[in-house]
Amino acid sequence: MTASSGMTPMTMAKALNEGLRKAMEADEKVVIMGEDVGKLGGVFRITDGLQKDFGEDRVIDTPLAESAIIGTAVGLAIRGYRPVCEIQFDGFVFPGFDQIVSQVAKFHNRSAGLVRMPITIRIPSGGGIGAVEHHSESVETYFAHTAGLKVVACSNPSDAYWMIQDAIADDDPVIFIEPKRLYHAAKADVADAPTPLYEARVVRPGEHVTVVGYGPTVSTLLESARTAADEGIELEVIDLRSVSPLDMSVLLESVQRTGRMIVVHEAPHSFGVGAEIAARITEQAFYSLEAPVLRVTGYDTPYPPSRLEHEWLPNLDRVLDAVDKILEY
Amino acid sequence: MTASSGMTPMTMAKALNEGLRKAMEADEKVVIMGEDVGKLGGVFRITDGLQKDFGEDRVIDTPLAESAIIGTAVGLAIRGYRPVCEIQFDGFVFPGFDQIVSQVAKFHNRSAGLVRMPITIRIPSGGGIGAVEHHSESVETYFAHTAGLKVVACSNPSDAYWMIQDAIADDDPVIFIEPKRLYHAAKADVADAPTPLYEARVVRPGEHVTVVGYGPTVSTLLESARTAADEGIELEVIDLRSVSPLDMSVLLESVQRTGRMIVVHEAPHSFGVGAEIAARITEQAFYSLEAPVLRVTGYDTPYPPSRLEHEWLPNLDRVLDAVDKILEY
Amino acid sequence: MSEHVHAVHPEPDMVQLLTPEGQRVEHPDYSLEISDAEISDLYRDLVLVRRIDTEAIALQRQGELGLWASLLGQEAAQIGAGRALRPHDMAFPTYREHGVAWCRGVDPLALLGLFRGTNLGGFDPLEHNFSMYTIVIGAQTLHATGYAMGVVRDGAVGTGDPARDTAVLAFFGDGASSQGDVNEAFVWAAAGNLPVVFFCQNNQWAISEPVERQSRVPLYQRANGFGFPGVRVDGNDVLACLAVTRKALDDARGAQGPTLIEAFTYRMNPHTTNDDPRRYQLGSERETWKLKDPLERVRAYLAREAGMDADFFDGIEQEARTLAEHVRAGCRALPDPTPESVFEHVHVTMPDDLVAQRADFVEFVSAVSS
Amino acid sequence: MSEHVHAVHPEPDMVQLLTPEGQRVEHPDYSLEISDAEISDLYRDLVLVRRIDTEAIALQRQGELGLWASLLGQEAAQIGAGRALRPHDMAFPTYREHGVAWCRGVDPLALLGLFRGTNLGGFDPLEHNFSMYTIVIGAQTLHATGYAMGVVRDGAVGTGDPARDTAVLAFFGDGASSQGDVNEAFVWAAAGNLPVVFFCQNNQWAISEPVERQSRVPLYQRANGFGFPGVRVDGNDVLACLAVTRKALDDARGAQGPTLIEAFTYRMNPHTTNDDPRRYQLGSERETWKLKDPLERVRAYLAREAGMDADFFDGIEQEARTLAEHVRAGCRALPDPTPESVFEHVHVTMPDDLVAQRADFVEFVSAVSS
Numbered sequence A, B: 001m002t003a004s005s006g007m008t009p010m011t012m013a014k015a016l017n018e019g020l021r022k023a024m025e026a027d028e029k030v031v032i033m034g035e036d037v038g039k040l041g042g043v044f045r046i047t048d049g050l051q052k053d054f055g056e057d058r059v060i061d062t063p064l065a066e067s068a069i070i071g072t073a074v075g076l077a078i079r080g081y082r083p084v085c086e087i088q089f090d091g092f093v094f095p096g097f098d099q100i101v102s103q104v105a106k107f108h109n110r111s112a113g114l115v116r117m118p119i120t121i122r123i124p125s126g127g128g129i130g131a132v133e134h135h136s137e138s139v140e141t142y143f144a145h146t147a148g149l150k151v152v153a154c155s156n157p158s159d160a161y162w163m164i165q166d167a168i169a170d171d172d173p174v175i176f177i178e179p180k181r182l183y184h185a186a187k188a189d190v191a192d193a194p195t196p197l198y199e200a201r202v203v204r205p206g207e208h209v210t211v212v213g214y215g216p217t218v219s220t221l222l223e224s225a226r227t228a229a230d231e232g233i234e235l236e237v238i239d240l241r242s243v244s245p246l247d248m249s250v251l252l253e254s255v256q257r258t259g260r261m262i263v264v265h266e267a268p269h270s271f272g273v274g275a276e277i278a279a280r281i282t283e284q285a286f287y288s289l290e291a292p293v294l295r296v297t298g299y300d301t302p303y304p305p306s307r308l309e310h311e312w313l314p315n316l317d318r319v320l321d322a323v324d325k326i327l328e329y
Numbered sequence C, D: 001m002s003e004h005v006h007a008v009h010p011e012p013d014m015v016q017l018l019t020p021e022g023q024r025v026e027h028p029d030y031s032l033e034i035s036d037a038e039i040s041d042l043y044r045d046l047v048l049v050r051r052i053d054t055e056a057i058a059l060q061r062q063g064e065l066g067l068w069a070s071l072l073g074q075e076a077a078q079i080g081a082g083r084a085l086r087p088h089d090m091a092f093p094t095y096r097e098h099g100v101a102w103c104r105g106v107d108p109l110a111l112l113g114l115f116r117g118t119n120l121g122g123f124d125p126l127e128h129n130f131s132m133y134t135i136v137i138g139a140q141t142l143h144a145t146g147y148a149m150g151v152v153r154d155g156a157v158g159t160g161d162p163a164r165d166t167a168v169l170a171f172f173g174d175g176a177s178s179q180g181d182v183n184e185a186f187v188w189a190a191a192g193n194l195p196v197v198f199f200c201q202n203n204q205w206a207i208s209e210p211v212e213r214q215s216r217v218p219l220y221q222r223a224n225g226f227g228f229p230g231v232r233v234d235g236n237d238v239l240a241c242l243a244v245t246r247k248a249l250d251d252a253r254g255a256q257g258p259t260l261i262e263a264f265t266y267r268m269n270p271h272t273t274n275d276d277p278r279r280y281q282l283g284s285e286r287e288t289w290k291l292k293d294p295l296e297r298v299r300a301y302l303a304r305e306a307g308m309d310a311d312f313f314d315g316i317e318q319e320a321r322t323l324a325e326h327v328r329a330g331c332r333a334l335p336d337p338t339p340e341s342v343f344e345h346v347h348v349t350m351p352d353d354l355v356a357q358r359a360d361f362v363e364f365v366s367a368v369s370s
């Protein structure tokens, strides 16, 4: 991470809040809309204070209907606004799925480029918070498979601060994945300049195995890398940052050195993000691979009762198991 | 295909109609519901005559609301019924997506197995019929990535006849993909016994390259195989039949012989079914591969205006290009 | 079941200003100051949009279009509503609003690309203040509602300045009234008192399903449940549709909030050129509605009451022939899409992997086409 | 904005049979024949479900539950509705219907697993004719509607045989009234004249959003738009809730179609144990509603009018203590889920790759836990 921005270290929740504030100051067409984003500041307080400072016209407590949150955002975009929609929890994006997939993703194309959809859809995502059903889903794959959408995920406060501003400034629709269990985790510095929104980043160099994650799993990978280092195994940790489009250059450069790659995500295993990366890496670096790309992911089950979530989720032990396995090739 | 069932050769549309009739005769709890499935027999006539013969109580013209078609099917299932929902066109499944993903897929698991969801969701799918927007989508990947759902696709009249009956008889929810452009294509014999619903099938043996498809692309692959054979290249054509679960045994047995595999589907390229197959094959047959698994798919764009669909879709030329490419490794 | 017979009949309280016989009638709540010259213009609109429709159907039969959704029988509803709009108002159509498109100054040719398969749109929604044709049933009602939220935020309601105050008009069908999106739009429009008018063309059918499958009460009453006014208008009476929509749009512009208009009409053609109504419709029903033809009553009025002569009607006929020629020739001349175009507007800024895919595709198309 | 004040007040036409002061009052349309013994039983229900709620909140504070959605203030609505059900009727809850679960004979412990994270359900919906708790807002109203379609197909409405005729009761909240699913359920129930009663507990809030954000008219009026009756009942009056729900369920069983009931009540606790209402709620509002407490009025009636003595109330207190102990001890004893269980009921028949994943997972869990 580059030198500090001079801002005091902050949590991801605060960084997102500050980033949203900056975006609203930068462009008066930015409006925030969602359930409980006003006085409450959202159930995670990401929009805390914004309605007070920008007014009810720009921070909108909507009726309880996700399809309408997205569908009206489309209409606002047609009118020239730049809506930022908050979906309260990952599992509740599905009532809005049709408007996202058939309207947000396609409207610009349908209009031959005459109408833009600068809509950001923020989705607090992933598990590990001991929640009830539908509150710990990882839904990024559905959107990554949908042409016309971009999907990004932040993994630390500095990226959160910069990426949310860049996503809002992007004239294309962006699905913005926020790892909710990191919202109030350790504070960190905010870099004084952003990494471009759609670039992956090597967050820890290593020569033996490339491990790739995004959002909530990056911290797990760094932890794994520290542990592995004790046994002399150097993991190169890559934070994907953008799930779609994929920044293949960084992934290829790394795997050509290490010859081994493990992709890690919380979403179910099959037909997930790991599969696409494995397929592309095999296609584009076939002769560099010492072993098949392995995946450490959620299982092909509904998200489990929270008492088992920490075992079910990718974690240190499961990542290190995969590292041992990939080194046996 | 095994010996004829004694039934006269029929189109896929007729085979599905006959299969639905058999299923309704076999179990009085089977009800068909959807838009225009009654007097009209559906816009593709798949349910032609069924309301006349089984009555309005069992073949239900529903109000125009997909979420309700699926949501009420869930309620009917709780009451002990076995609903068969027709989605009029692939692109219109999305308003029902929430009920499919959060209820149909999860209810059995949520109830610890006490409640079953024997729901079949029929989706006329894919392109090539010169239709307007939303009428040519390939949506299988969204459901394959969703734990709790099974996804199958028929590619010929005989499978259509048997698979629809097996899907309805299955106590688990099944997404049933019907390649709409083949509905009224050539008639074919109906085998006298089904291939198990979740098994893949080698429909043409070959030694050089394994080509894998399902639903609409299988006929394209057979055509490609015939053409390639003229140049002495023998393609082994596999009809996946079940997209989820994947029948890996058949795929692995084949690729271990050929060392080369191409996966073909109409759905967008990235994060698609081809990616999962490529990832698994590389994982499970790493040392057998002479080349990376290649993919011939739809592009990462919205479905194009129909004047370009035949170029955009996987077709003979694009498959043969990939064959040449994979043989260069 | 016994052959289908409509339970819902025109209510006594259905607004009508011109009878099927061409007699002007008064309505207590909806008087309409309109000159015979203006009525002549409306008649011209009706004739011309019907002719566009006729030509499009012919083009589909000749294989020049893949599909067409005919507006036959609904001309009055669309022209009445379309002519009630001011230039800076915004309209959100389904796939059948060819008459409204006409009122918004959209060249009929610009509508054909979607049905011919040469593009997905064909005109600039922002130039015409007429959104894209929307095929997913009901989706556009939420777009209209969101647009109306923007109008309010722009301070473009209730100022009393006609050049500034803006209304939004959302079209949908009787079948669409069952979709969640449409009812969510009602919720939002009511709760936010938004300047949006919901214009439902109840043409009695959603493909093969009669309106009774969707509702057991007249659709205009749906609005009561959400706390805003609903009105049923004779959808085959262009004057009544004009008057009722004007009033509703005025209320919207004046910050009086939303209105639901149910234009009671009939789909005189199959749902689309793919449809076969003989499977579900009684021919007799169509015959009854033929007597309520939206053009005939205006023609009768103009001939009898306004004394328009043969020259007038011939003039319009002549215009229609010219327009028909424009449509026929123009359709065949519509350019095929370029391979590049499929990739160009997926995103505003094209990601690298899409650039690569475009190169593949362009190369492939030129290879096979050469 | 200015501090929030509720615009919606109890209507004169809100059904009430027992005043906050504990006076029985008559209502022309809803008379209730009920003995003091039966009222005593209802009081017992009210006290016991409130006690369950109190214990669950305490358990959450102690870290034994991850979350709890309190029903405080809504006991009367839930007991009144729950006791109106017959054993073979079916109910579809949200995540807050602990009182209804009680009426359906579900052991309170069976509700705790979901909030403790040891399971996703915990009881047999088919044994109790009480569906799974549903967290996705509104989804269950469509399940109820579909179940009612099945009831009709089973010929279990309008036969006049009380052992056969079956009604369905769907619970939802004021916020849920904005969801497409709920309105689609209204469309289907009306069009199909289905035996389903929609029971909306308007507790004035959807987390931080007051009901005015969802609707500008009283919610019971929503039904008018769909063509079926809607009624508002004092949701803190267990007798009124019982009478109104009974009538609606009888109509449903008698093939009279759906009813929407709006139980006008108040959420006396935070939305869930995670919520902080001080950010959006006026304390004064809560104070006003305290005076309408659903238990106090029944206690007052029983003490003053029915002459129940201290022994009676002590007896119930004793029962409540025993139940509380059952809940406290039982919660801590709830078994953790086995690793196998996560995979077992994903499908009825487990695919091979899931068998393999289960093996991995089971091995991994035993490895780390050993």
Ligand SMILES: Cc1ncc(C[n+]2csc(CCOP(=O)(O)OP(=O)(O)O)c2C)c(N)n1
Residues within 6 Å of the ligand: B035, B064, B066, B088, B092, B095, C096, C135, C136, C137, C172, C173, C174, C175, C176, C177, C203, C205, C206, C207, C267, C271
């Ligand atoms: C979400 C969705 N489901 C299904 C369809 C298929 N479909 C196209 S038109 C139509 C009927 C629409 O009826 P109505 O709303 O009355 O409009 P009309 O066609 O009569 O003008 C249907 C079911 C669709 N376009 N979108």
Ligand SMILES: Cc1ncc(C[n+]2csc(CCOP(=O)(O)OP(=O)(O)O)c2C)c(N)n1
Residues within 6 Å of the ligand: A035, A064, A066, A088, A092, A095, D096, D135, D136, D137, D172, D173, D174, D175, D176, D177, D203, D205, D206, D207, D267, D271
């Ligand atoms: C589809 C969906 N969106 C959002 C949520 C998050 N959420 C849980 S409860 C709630 C408010 C519900 O309010 P109401 O319907 O009035 O019921 P109450 O909680 O007041 O009983 C919200 C927004 C959800 N569970 N489901």
Ligand SMILES: [Mg+2]
Residues within 6 Å of the ligand: C173, C174, C175, C201, C202, C203, C204, C205, C206, C207
């Ligand atoms: Mg219609």
Ligand SMILES: [Mg+2]
Residues within 6 Å of the ligand: D173, D174, D175, D201, D202, D203, D204, D205, D206, D207
């Ligand atoms: Mg509430």
